[in-house]
Structure formats: structure tokens, C-alpha cells
Amino acid sequence: MIHASNLKKTFDGFFALDGMDINVEQGSVYGLVGPNGAGKTTLLKTLMGVYKKDDGSLKIMGEDPYENKKLKEKIGFISDELYFFSNYTIKDTAKFYSKIYPNWSFDRYNSLKNAFSIDENMKIRKMSKGMKKQVAFWMIISMKPEIMILDEPVDGLDPVARKSVWNLVLQDVSERGTTVLISSHNLRELEDVCDHVGIMSKGKLLLEKELSSAKNDIHKLQIGFKDKIPKKMLEDENIINSSISGSIVTIIVKGNEEKLLEYYNSFSPALIDIISLTLEEVFIYEVGGDGYEIKNIIL
Numbered sequence: 550m551i552h553a554s555n556l557k558k559t560f561d562g563f564f565a566l567d568g569m570d571i572n573v574e575q576g577s578v579y580g581l582v583g584p585n586g587a588g589k590t591t592l593l594k595t596l597m598g599v600y601k602k603d604d605g606s607l608k609i610m611g612e613d614p615y616e617n618k619k620l621k622e623k624i625g626f627i628s629d630e631l632y633f634f635s636n637y638t639i640k641d642t643a644k645f646y647s648k649i650y651p652n653w654s655f656d657r658y659n660s661l662k663n664a665f666s667i668d669e670n671m672k673i674r675k676m677s678k679g680m681k682k683q684v685a686f687w688m689i690i691s692m693k694p695e696i697m698i699l700d701e702p703v704d705g706l707d708p709v710a711r712k713s714v715w716n717l718v719l720q721d722v723s724e725r726g727t728t729v730l731i732s733s734h735n736l737r738e739l740e741d742v743c744d745h746v747g748i749m750s751k752g753k754l755l756l757e758k759e760l761s762s763a764k765n766d767i768h769k770l771q772i773g774f775k776d777k778i779p780k781k782m783l784e785d786e787n788i789i790n791s792s793i794s795g796s797i798v799t800i801i802v803k804g805n806e807e808k809l810l811e812y813y814n815s816f817s818p819a820l821i822d823i824i825s826l827t828l829e830e831v832f833i834y835e836v837g838g839d840g841y842e843i844k845n846i847i848l
């Protein structure tokens with residue numbers, strides 16, 4: 550759905566995108582994580598055709614987005630800075646969007662009134678930052694776009710509103726197969742909603758992962774023995790890291806959970822526990838030697 554490779558974008562000779570690659574498949578919810586200045590907004594604005602790429606290849610639904618009005622009608626964008634006509638009410642804003650987006654649905658707009666519980670006759674200029682964000686979600690879901698591109702979308706929303714907008718987005722994904730690309734500083738926020746995560750730093754993608762496989766591949770085991778820890782057990786080549794404290798060994802190991810338990814149980818431990826890894830830990834172990842770099846980025 551979204552395919553970019555070796556994408557470059559400069560500002561006065563500075564490479565804000567410096568060989569960026571990204572692949573977002575249809576129906577997936579892709580989280581793009583990176584620190585301040587990584588180039589997330591520049592990427593999203595290039596995808597939206599707001600910026601013209603300097604180099605590399607970029608295709609959205611097989612087309613170049615730059616100055617491509619027809620394509621943009623199929624994409625809903627929540628920018629880091631929201632642009633609304635401040636004198637418009639929500640209702641006026643909905644009418645305005647209905648003329649731009651051919652898939653716009655007033656049925657959907659009306660059905661969402663309860664979900665947002667903001668008076669549709671309220672003027673945008675009277676709204677708080679969080680209320681405007683909610684209006685942005687109300688509009689984008691009513692647009693029924695094929696792709697949603699969301700730049701730091703839940704910044705400024707309280708936890709209840711966050712939960713409610715994520716539910717609406719995920720419901721849209723499951724009902725219509727919408728493709729969603731979300732940028733955020735917060736890996737934890739994305740962990741619950743995304744099926745793919747890309748880590749970006751200095752204009753490049755460091756790592757891209759499918760989350761279900763990421764979490765199933767690496768395990769943390771705590772194994773306790775009454776007597777000595779059998780040395781042979783630690784010769785398993787899938788072990789990424791191990792530490793010993795008294796008669797307990799903690800290991801981070803790659804592989805299938807059932808097979809691992811079978812292997813480690815064969816050493817007759819007194820106890821064996823599988824502890825779930827956080828996504829941050831998975832990424833850190835995954836990049837191995839570069840772990841320090843990634844640690845600074847995602848924690």
C-alpha cells in the first residue's frame with residue numbers, strides 16, 4: 550500500500566530523510582517510532598505529497614503522491630498541527646470535508662456523535678487542544694479513507710479519549726481493511742494498537758518488525774536448581790543473554806516456547822518460569838550490538 554525506498558528529502562542541504570525505507574501493507578496498522586528530529590513528520594508530509602521528495606522511490610497504492618489530488622482524496626491525514634477554519638462549527642467542518650472527500654459518510658458522522666460527545670454546533674475556536682484532536686478523529690473516520698496517516702495523533706488527549714479513538718480506528722481497520730500509519734515517540738502507546746512497528750532515527754529506518762512474530766520469537770526464562778546450574782544447558786546457541794544469581798539463571802533465548810520448555814526441563818530444574826518481554830526488550834535484544842543506540846531511542 551505504501552512503499553518507499555531510499556527516500557531522501559533535504560532542507561537547505563540537511564538530510565531530514567536520508568535513505569528512508571518503509572513498507573506498509575494493506576490493512577495493517579503500522580507504528581513509526583523515533584526521537585525528536587528523527588524525520589517522522591517529514592516522512593509523513595512527503596507521503597502526503599506536501600513535500601516533494603529529492604530522491605528515492607515512493608509509491609502509495611502504486612502512485613506518486615506529489616500533486617496527486619485523486620490519490621489524496623483516498624487518504625485521511627491528521628497532521629501534527631491541525632488546520633481547521635476556526636470560525637466553523639463541527640457541523641460546518643463536516644460539510645466542508647464532505648465536498649472534498651468522495652467517500653464521506655454523514656451516516657457515519659452522525660453515528661459518531663455519541664462517541665465524541667462534543668456539541669456539533671460548537672465553534673472550533675472555542676475548543677481545547679484535546680477537543681480539536683477529537684474532532685480530527687471524528688472527521689477522518691467519517692471520510693472513510695483507504696489510508697489514515699496520523700502524526701502524533703493522541704498527543705493532548707486524556708486516557709479515556711485515547712482509548713476511545715484507538716477503539717474507533719481499530720474498528721475501522723477490522724470493518725473496512727483501512728491501512729493506518731501512525732507516528733509517535735511512545736512505543737508503549739503503539740504496542741497495543743499496531744501490528745507492525747518501524748524504528749526511525751536520523752532520517753533512516755533502523756528496524757521494522759511484525760509484532761506478533763517479534764513477541765513470539767524471544768523469551769525470558771528464569772530457571773532455578775537445587776544444586777549446581779548445569780553448564781551444558783547454557784551451551785544452547787539460541788541464548789542471546791544469560792545471567793546467574795545464586796542457583797537461579799535468567800536467560801534471554803530465541804525459539805519456540807514449547808520446544809524451549811522441553812529442552813530446559815530436560816535438565817530437571819527445581820523451577821522454570823517464562824516471563825513476558827516488553828516490546829522494548831525485544832527490540833534491544835534483536836539489534837544485539839547496536840542495542841545501546843536503540844535503547845536511547847525507544848526508552
Ligand SMILES: Nc1ncnc2c1ncn2[C@@H]1O[C@H](COP(=O)(O)OP(=O)(O)OP(=O)(O)O)[C@@H](O)[C@H]1O
Pocket residue numbers: 560561564565583584585586587588589590591592734
Ligand atoms: N521545514 C523545515 N525546514 C528546515 N528544516 C526542517 C523542516 N522540517 C523539518 N526540518 C528538520 O528535519 C529534521 C526532522 O524533522 P521532523 O519534524 O521530520 O522530525 P520528527 O521526527 O517529526 O520530530 P518530532 O518528534 O520532534 O516532531 C529536523 O532536524 C528538523 O529540524
